[in-house]
Amino acid sequence: MKDKYQKIVDKYTPKEAVFYNTIIAFIIGGIMGIIGELLIEFYQYYFSVSSKEATVCMLITLIFLSCLFTSLGFFDKWVNFCKCGLIIPITGFAHATQSAALEYRKEGLVTGIGANMLKLSGAVIIYGIIGSFVFSLIRMLVGLV
């Protein structure tokens, strides 16, 4: 009985096209990389800033666009289609922050937006800081600095 049931379940579970997803993520991620490089060169050329400042401008531009498109409502559909192609770049970080802020907005300014804005993206900040602290301590102890 159980085997039969399992067979029926297997038959009707939607199979995710793993290979197709990977190719989509590769192409979209690659396009994001090219957009980043283009933005850096654009800022360096037209505003004649140093490459470090151009990097910061590029990151802020991508975060701004990602927040705007999430608020307008169609970034979620793009994320559903490209998955990791948009989650791994910095747009995923901004998307997580923005969608949490929008979702908890009706619970009030402090207890809603303030308390829940970094609900999803806070993990990135926390583990990034912990990791960088541990690894730079290791590097200090090894004596590479």
Next chain:
Amino acid sequence: MVYLNAFLFCGLVCAIGQIILDNTNFTPGHITVIFVVVGTFLDVFNIYDKIVLWAGGGALVPITSFGHMLTHGAIEGYNQGGILGLFNGTLNLTSAGISAAIIFSFFFSLVFEPRD
């Protein structure tokens, strides 16, 4: 040429993330945390700096560059101000990204209605 390298590197990172996402029970949150920690680790022996030289903006867009900048700031701060500089400098380079994300999403969430 740097465009091709950017495409290859950024696409490869995203494809690895997609493979992990499809074959395990991890959520996208787990994936981004894993990549940030990998980025902090890669900067310890200056590997990520070489990748940035090779792939340009393609290496700065993925979330690994977030971790790279955190470790970079921490080590730079340690070189300038000792153990206190380690605490001072950790968020030096990434503060722009975090502040931008918080500021934009606060004001957009005031202006726009959530849509589902």
